[in-house]
Amino acid sequence: MTFDFLLPDRETKPRETGITMVLDKGLGYEYAKDLMEISGNYVDLMKFGWGTAIIQNKNIISKKIKMYQSYDIIPYTGGTLFEIAYINDKIEELLKETKELGFTAIEISDGSTDMKREEKLDFISIAKEEGFYVLSEVGKKDLEEDNKVDLKSRIQYIKEELKVGSDKVIIEARESGKGIGIFDNDGNAKTDEIDQIIQKIDNNNLIWEAPNKNQQVYFVKKLGTNVNLGNISTNDIISIETIRRGLRGDTIDLLKRFNKS
């Protein structure tokens, strides 16, 4: 590494905490490969966002999956894909092709559909039994729908999903990070709600979607270097890693924590 006398350590992959989940919303293969060459070490999970996989060529998807895996990154399909299969009553076909393509992980969500709680929990168990690393997501994509879920229920849902097999539960914030779940309309975090969640749930089991820089800084300052963060833009992979390690102005005060001196 460059200037390695200034490089603060971080646990290496595969790791259980300090996970960075990145959003691939349709990168070309060569671009993705080039980007991973410079930053693949800092990505743990790569999400093929929502239903984007459906309109991409199977050959390119397969090549991207293998390429990401060669960097010890776990690629997986977004929750909306699962919901599209649910609407069409094609869950079995979905799981089959997901495996055939080489995916080892899957996201199960109910953010855009009226899936019943018991159904969602069943799907999580099934996917787990079939050998998938399972990410489930809590939160509705529609603001009005999302507001109907009170915090107590939200916490209960997270607990249930972890119990039946979810490896991590994702806290919804969408690509925008504004006016949804734990973020207000300006993208500021609702600290009270976050505090209540982490009082009841082991933070290591959660991935906080935090697409905007101020949100990433907020979580690293509040919950430490090894907070799990998601929906990171492919443009910000290097940036989020510098924020975690105290190598950007916003978190330089953290630098002393893992300084080599």
Next chain:
Amino acid sequence: MTFDFLLPDRETKPRETGITMVLDKGLGYEYAKDLMEISGNYVDLMKFGWGTAIIQNKNIISKKIKMYQSYDIIPYTGGTLFEIAYINDKIEELLKETKELGFTAIEISDGSTDMKREEKLDFISIAKEEGFYVLSEVGKKDLEEDNKVDLKSRIQYIKEELKVGSDKVIIEARESGKGIGIFDNDGNAKTDEIDQIIQKIDNNNLIWEAPNKNQQVYFVKKLGTNVNLGNISTNDIISIETIRRGLRGDTIDLLKRFNKS
């Protein structure tokens, strides 16, 4: 395609409606090629934005034109380029070189100049006669200037331009999509104005510039899968296609419309 049992149909290119016009504001050749390999099927028109072509190397422009055309995409030059030629009294030279470079389409606008109505209509006729696919744009780039044009005149202008030869008329929203034309300062659509326009003009003849996701969702929900949309960022080509087909949370309710079940 991946998960093709979940893929809703769409009319294929070349098509008259459901057009996606994308903004190339200076992509490198290899990057553009890589991007088209994964998403070129979802692009109908590729605009070399404003005067960007002028400061790009002729070889690269020629290569990009051919490459885009190999994916059945129509590349064309932005309206501001035409206006720059107009200011310099070089329209003839412009049309000549545009053809020589291999462009088959051109945009004619008056958003930044005091071109007279009759002049603009003449230019549209001339370009059409010379064999170009002609896009014309209605709207001023300056907010104050834009506000001076009342809706009745705007509708009249669109009609006139279609009559003298425009293949499609573009409704101006710039790269930002805020505080201009049909969008307010927060980028929200002015539904009243849009309704009045589509009462008087066949919507298939219009391309709505809609650079932001909420705008794209708005138009697809309001005017359907096959609304013509423009100024789509090169980062959002896959996303806009998922929005059209109901494969993103925002429009998943549309999915039933074209479901294969």
Next chain:
Amino acid sequence: MTFDFLLPDRETKPRETGITMVLDKGLGYEYAKDLMEISGNYVDLMKFGWGTAIIQNKNIISKKIKMYQSYDIIPYTGGTLFEIAYINDKIEELLKETKELGFTAIEISDGSTDMKREEKLDFISIAKEEGFYVLSEVGKKDLEEDNKVDLKSRIQYIKEELKVGSDKVIIEARESGKGIGIFDNDGNAKTDEIDQIIQKIDNNNLIWEAPNKNQQVYFVKKLGTNVNLGNISTNDIISIETIRRGLRGDTIDLLKRFNKS
């Protein structure tokens, strides 16, 4: 060039004014190379932002440095890197490796640390004596800290830094350009402050960080084509050059100034 009968002249590189400083926050090598092929002529300085260099592979950094230099671009390391070395008492090691990697320029800042004024001035002199092209930056990255520095002091600091060896002084605006230094919370320029600065300092010695388009337009309109601008996104290199030359709607009125007619 394409349509070169429409191309307004600009002084060529290397140049003392009209400088465009671009922010590389972790581009892959192939992507950067491809981008420079189309737009490298319009970049004077390329900053490896804040501490990003530390977590990039030495081979890739070296290749990027050489590639940028082959386009007559001066690559350099961000000020936060210098501050990280300062905190760790590793300035000597930093300067040594910076040279070994092939950098000929360096940025010295105190935006995130409590470096004393005399220390900063000493570092500038030392770097200058060691043969570096020195950029120094004035401004605090934290809003509260930044507000404590009054304008008179700010101007005094700039003068001192130029006197001891800075080739250019950068006016801080961060990657966001909002709520910092000369920009208010909405990213609008504080004209009064800017006027006072340029009354006291030769504008050619300053680089204004201006990441957002409205800011770039503002400075080009206010201070002319050849204002020095910084923190330009790699996505906006072609755009900023068109803004400078009057080839975008926002500045088309400037076109007559350097028109070839």
